[in-house]
Amino acid sequence: MEQQDKIHLLLSLQEHPENFTDEQIAALLADDPELAELAEQLTLTKRAFIKRDAEHEQIPLDDFWEQFAKEHADEFDTPSSELQPRATRIPFLSSQARKIAAAFIGIIFSAGIAFAAIYVVRNVSRPTPQTAPSEKPLPTKPATAHPTDTIGSDTTVTALPIVFDNVTLEKMLSEIAAYYQAEVVFTSDDARQLRFYFVWRHEETLEHVLNRLNRFESINLELRDKKITVK
Amino acid sequence: MTKEKFEEIYRQYYPAMYRLARTILYDADDSKDVVSEVFTRLLRENIAPQEDKIEGYLMTGVRNKCRDVLSHKDVRERAQKLYLAEMMPKQVVFIPDDDRLERLMQFVETRLSPLSQQIFRLRFLEEMTYDEVSQAVGVSKVTIYNHLSQSLRQINEYFSKETAKR
Numbered sequence: 001m002e003q004q005d006k007i008h009l010l011l012s013l014q015e016h017p018e019n020f021t022d023e024q025i026a027a028l029l030a031d032d033p034e035l036a037e038l039a040e041q042l043t044l045t046k047r048a049f050i051k052r053d054a055e056h057e058q059i060p061l062d063d064f065w066e067q068f069a070k071e072h073a074d075e076f077d078t079p080s081s082e083l084q085p086r087a088t089r090i091p092f093l094s095s096q097a098r099k100i101a102a103a104f105i106g107i108i109f110s111a112g113i114a115f116a117a118i119y120v121v122r123n124v125s126r127p128t129p130q131t132a133p134s135e136k137p138l139p140t141k142p143a144t145a146h147p148t149d150t151i152g153s154d155t156t157v158t159a160l161p162i163v164f165d166n167v168t169l170e171k172m173l174s175e176i177a178a179y180y181q182a183e184v185v186f187t188s189d190d191a192r193q194l195r196f197y198f199v200w201r202h203e204e205t206l207e208h209v210l211n212r213l214n215r216f217e218s219i220n221l222e223l224r225d226k227k228i229t230v231k
Numbered sequence: 232m233t234k235e236k237f238e239e240i241y242r243q244y245y246p247a248m249y250r251l252a253r254t255i256l257y258d259a260d261d262s263k264d265v266v267s268e269v270f271t272r273l274l275r276e277n278i279a280p281q282e283d284k285i286e287g288y289l290m291t292g293v294r295n296k297c298r299d300v301l302s303h304k305d306v307r308e309r310a311q312k313l314y315l316a317e318m319m320p321k322q323v324v325f326i327p328d329d330d331r332l333e334r335l336m337q338f339v340e341t342r343l344s345p346l347s348q349q350i351f352r353l354r355f356l357e358e359m360t361y362d363e364v365s366q367a368v369g370v371s372k373v374t375i376y377n378h379l380s381q382s383l384r385q386i387n388e389y390f391s392k393e394t395a396k397r
Contacts, residue, residue, distance in 0.1 A: 003387070007380045015361070017307035025306050041386050043313045046355045047254045048336040051329070053356075054253040059246050065238060068267060075274050076234040211277050 006035050010042065074203040077212060078161070161201040169194045169219065173228060180206040182226040191230045194218055232279050240285060241270060248293045254332065255297040257312065257356075265296045313355060338389050343382055346370075350378045 001009075013020060013028070020028075029036045069076075164172045170192040177184045179202065186192055196219075200209060210221045210228065220231040232240075245266060252262035269292035273279070280288040301314050308314075339348060346368070353364045354375070365372045 003384070004380070007383050010383070011376070011379060013310055014313065017311045020307070020310075022306035025310050037390075038383065038387060039310075039313075041390050042355075042383060044332065044335060045339065045351070045382075045386055046257070046313045048332040048339060049352060049356055050257055051250065051254045051332050052336050054250040057253075057259075059249060061242055061245055064245065064263075065241055068241065068270065069234065069238070072271065072274055076237060077232055208275075211275075214277065 001032070003034075006032070006038055010035060010038050013039075014042070074201065074205075075208060078199045078201075161199050164196065164198045164200065166195050166197060168192060169196065169230070172196065172198060172200075173230065176200060176206075176209060177228055180226075182206060182223075182228055184228045184230065186230045188231065191219070232274060237274060240273075240289075244286060244289050245270075248289055251290060251293050252297055255294070255314075256300060257314075261300060265293055265300065269293050269296055312358075334393075335386075335389070339386070342385060342389075344378075347378045347382045350375055351382055354379060 009028070013025065017025065029039060162175075170186070173184045198213065204212075207223060210223050213219050214221055222229045222231070248266045248269065249262055252265045253259065256262050256265065269289055272292060273285075273289065279285075301309070304312075304314065339351075343351070350364060350368060353359045353367055354361075359367065361372045361375050364375050368375070
């Protein structure tokens, strides 16, 4: 076949592929390297044209980003400053709150109205009922937004995140698992007592929460059929 | 990854990713879908790639995803729309670098007549029929055919020289 015939064949193949079966097209290209080469060259030329066009195309990045951020709003991590595992216990109360607590303690001793003070402290820190007020005020579930400005104020999330501050993995996981109706199994007892600082938002998927938890070096979680295994 | 960090990456690489997808898939909407999917995968990655690996991760992701999309098109559609990889069954698939396409386009722009370029564009990019091209340009169908066939011959010569150079 002359080159002109091949060009003719390629043009008609391209114009009227419905006149050929898939097998015929494939066979034609496979049997004739020159024809396949011509087809490739034609294709590359089309791509070169498209590339030129695409270079001049305006991309509305702002709109695209906004759309993407909206669709994936619950998949972004909270800023990494909040994801650092903390080896030592971090006092729960901020210095300001501690001053207030100290003031209350002052009242307890000076006025002796212990009952009222305990009531107020409970409202502040929400300890579990068993925790005696004189012990360190370790909250298991401070269901308040953490008063830092690190949580993006422009995020579309409306529900308040749960902040686990120096809470054991056991308590943290049981609460998270309950929400997603999953089960938790510990294969090592050491892991139960690990304490972390972790921010959890209800609108995250369970997978996503576990993925984030797995970034702590000492945690190894696996999810299978709504069962979380801690290794 | 945090939203702020992700936005930075998104804005930095979106244009290049989109353009790559366009040169493979041609269709603008398909290309946007592919880019979004690759970004979504990055977002869901357990361990994000290192900073200096992100570009490679994203561009390779786009290529693979495009290949995926093309593999679902049948042979005839591939022939008609001129999708690259599948036009050459059983041959090594390679994605030509930007540079190669750039040089090819320079050749086309300097050596093919403006009318030939316009006809090529209408026929292969706008996917007009010979009749439609003939009406749009105001020349006969035979002339359209001759221009296309002449362009192909010139492009073939260009490639022969390119290959000989190597």
